Amino acid sequence: MDIVAAALDAEVEEAAREKFVAVSVLTERGLFPNDWDFRRVGVDEVVDTILKETAKKQELLNTADWIVHAHGRQVDPSITYQAADLHGVVEIRWHKDHGGGGAREFG
Numbered sequence: 001m002d003i004v005a006a007a008l009d010a011e012v013e014e015a016a017r018e019k020f021v022a023v024s025v026l027t028e029r030g031l032f033p034n035d036w037d038f039r040r041v042g043v044d045e046v047v048d049t050i051l052k053e054t055a056k057k058q059e060l061l062n063t064a065d066w067i068v069h070a071h072g073r074q075v076d077p078s079i080t081y082q083a084a085d086l087h088g089v090v091e092i093r094w095h096k097d098h099g100g101g102g103a104r105e106f107g
Helices: 003-019 047-058
Strands: 020-027 030-032 039-042 066-070 073-075 089-096
Touching: 020 047, 030 047, 039 047, 047 089
Parallel strands: 020 089
Antiparallel strands: 020 030, 020 039, 066 073, 066 089
């Protein structure tokens, strides 16, 4: 493979990587999609989509007051991964908002 072809392959691979994220969701009931895998998701997808899948699979009820943390900060689940500046491997922690002083994120 010549240098130009290798550079082009690297550009295509980088562009593809920027269009997707690898997502897992940790709740008090475990990991989604499972303990050893991530879900490949388009960066233009809304974060809440995978949360709904997680709730269904884990039979979670009443998650209205739950919050989302990823990349070390709270994330609005109603926006896309790209808008939330989430990229690469995204490990979401989704749990009740305990509020108040001293409450800590689990995990």
